[in-house]
Amino acid sequence: MGKLLNAGLALGGVVVALGALRRALNPSPRYAPWEKPRYDDFEKKVLVIGGGFGGYSAAKRLTDLTEEREDVGVMVVAKDNFFTFWPMVPGIVSSDIDARNVAQPLRRALVFAGASFRRAEIESIDTERRVVNAEGREFPYDELVLSLGGAPNFFGIPGVEEHAMNMRGVEDAERIRNRVIERFEEVSLIRGEVPESKLTFVVIGAGATGVETASEIHSLVHDALAPDYPNLDPNRVRIILLEGLDRILPEIDPALQRAARAQLVSQHIEVRTGLLAQEITGDRVKLNDGTEIHTENVIWTAGNRPNPVTQELGLPADEKNGIVVDEYLRVQDTPHVWAIGDCAAAPDGKGGLAPPNAQAANQQGYGIAPNLLRTLDGREDLLEPFEYKPIGQLVEIGGDFAVNEVMGVRFSGLLASLFWRAAYLTRLESPQSRARIAVDWILGLFLRPAVTQLRGSDE
């Protein structure tokens, strides 16, 4: 009888624990559907255009700060209804990370926090009437935040747009993976000489995105594809990482640059620095030293610029087309409009400009929220200037190696890779994505990813 009671209590404990876990992974929305006020009906309206690192963190903090207020409504309008967790995008190439977990549900996160969301592309701003036009609809605002992100910069190099693949999002990462598989399938059908260009992959730009992409292609080829293609020697695949500067990862410490380079070389990735691509054609990259690389597979990660849509909005811009803002991130000469993230030329509080990275966008979004409320409440005298506080750099090179610089502490290797994973896992907003990626990583210790080609997304 006693044993039965103990077993019953234990079972009850498990059921309660599972219920608590389920609730933690599936939080309830702030408003029940019948309680949710319409955005247009709020007395004070904050409209955020863009739901990435900057826009999302601004909207999320605003909803946190106004939890007890009935007068402030927040709406996010973005062209995608997902939040791209950029640091994990390169991991999609090797299938280490599932694309669905990198594109996190933006609508759910915002609606649950108490904001409204509409998926639409901005067309124009009427600053007199304080409305934004997007896809035929007018969105009113009292304060407007623009966080429209960036776009690749091709620096006018001939052939890049036509022949190179970008690495600017989830679809791009999937396209790159499909291209590698496509080449493996093509080459498997060839009897006789295989053109060198088919199996040569050139990644241009050795910043964090380029380094991680080259390494992910290596993992895809050697860990995932090689056993499925016994007639194709994976060592015939050349991966070349090309960089115009004389070093890779220019933003991190030289000792970590050397460690990263050594790791890439150990993966037989050819790191070629101090070389610029001058032209890209369908089957080669022409370099500034007069040589050529025969390749049909070029990936461009070398440049970033503010989203070109900002040029159509008629706002003051600097020579790189970043929206000019003051120390509080208010757009110059444009009352009630603010700009943050990659689309803004934002002062970093130390005499320079904040870099176009997730940390800066996130800090700007977080910091702008109280200033927006102070402005709405007529307390502009209390505005606090933005100051960028770099936390560090984390770069993963393969599943078991990373180079990290965190608050001045530098470390590399397996421990750094575990740190990379733990740090980014906890930064994911969606509890579902967090749980799924953690499970995928644990399974990945025992199982090789099964990689298939999804036709239609190669070109």
Ligand SMILES: Cc1cc2nc3c(=O)[nH]c(=O)nc-3n(C[C@H](O)[C@H](O)[C@H](O)COP(=O)(O)OP(=O)(O)OC[C@H]3O[C@@H](n4cnc5c(N)ncnc54)[C@H](O)[C@@H]3O)c2cc1C
């Ligand atoms: C592959 C890759 C990896 C990266 N890895 C890192 C990293 O590891 N660490 C790091 O610090 N930084 C990283 N970055 C840089 C970082 O992602 C950006 O600096 C950061 O996302 C900028 O935030 P944002 O809000 O300005 O733009 P984003 O996060 O890009 O968000 C832009 C938002 O604007 C919306 N939008 C765009 N155009 C329109 C339009 N016309 N109308 C309406 N909405 C629109 C989009 O839908 C999106 O919601 C990476 C970038 C890339 C490309």
